Amino acid sequence: MISARDSIVNDMFRLIGREHGCNDVRARFYPFKEFKSTWCRSGGRTEFKISDYLQNADAGVLEDFSRCLFSRISNKGRREVYTDRLRSWLQSEEFISMNRPLYLERSRNLSLSPVGRFLNLKEIHASLKDKGLSQDSFDAVLSWTVSQNAHRVGYCSVIMRVIGISSVLDTPSIPDFVAEYVLYHEILHLESGLASLTSGHDRDFRVRERMYPNWRTAEDWLKKVATGKIVGT
Ligand SMILES: [Zn+2]
Structure with missing residues (x-):
């Protein structure tokens, strides 16, 4: 049928x-x-x-x-x-309201909450806004992931306006600005909109990424996380 x-x-x-x-x-x-x-x-x-x-x-x-x-x-x-x-x-608002709930239901690896064990993604986002690195009109869903992925530390669905941050960063052993930097990176994808589906990490993206004050130190931390030198709690 x-x-x-x-x-x-x-x-x-x-x-x-x-x-x-x-x-x-x-x-x-x-x-x-x-x-x-x-x-x-x-x-x-x-x-x-x-x-x-x-x-x-x-x-x-x-x-x-x-x-x-x-x-x-x-x-x-x-x-x-x-x-x-x-x-x-x-x-459109209509597309998001019709489809995002279904998308979230299918996103088994998202905790569907911005509140982690130690860090709150909403507070981290507020800190980005204070720094002038994110707009006030922010309507994306922020969530920690369920699994502690050390290689894919952030994820963004531009179409569904959903950002997932790996819970491997939700630990007192890693400074808060590392999760903040990853969230900033994903917000840049969101802000590029549909264009980011084709442009990815182009030159312009990298220039904007480096506007984050601690980007170099954050990158060093992410390397340590990826090589297993930092283990989540
Ligand atoms: Zn990216």
Whole structure:
């Protein structure tokens, strides 16, 4: 049985596929944790699994998204530019309120609380604001991770506006500014918005990152954490 929403996305992708010379196209929504979509081509057929965070998008947004994916396929993987209509849907209050709860439910590695055993991410964020390093209009969800990852110390979903900080930093053995620096790094991604999906850690990003007063010492601490020289409590 194919659901009504799946048949909408399927019809749209088949229609746009024909414009690109793909006459055998199947598409359905898929519950990926991240906002992502995949496709595979075999024997002349192209099958898409589309992020189910787009389930509530209107036909125009789905149309733009399918054009994006087909152009990504023909450009051999080069990332497409999202249209204004698609961007404004992905950055709308409506998109966040519909999808963030589901995203958080799927984020098994987040404690879903800014309050750690020793440090409170909300207080750390307030300290960044005092330093003029974060804006007042901050609406992201801040959470510690459940597992103490020493290599991936911070994580940011730009689309869902969620930041996770590794609980390996939530210990009196590491100065507070290390977690603050990591939070600052993730906030920079958030502030770059959808552009950061393609620009990543470019020159401009690094310049802004180095506006953090203790960045060098913080980096040294993170190296020690990554090599296991600091063990969380
Ligand atoms: Zn980063």
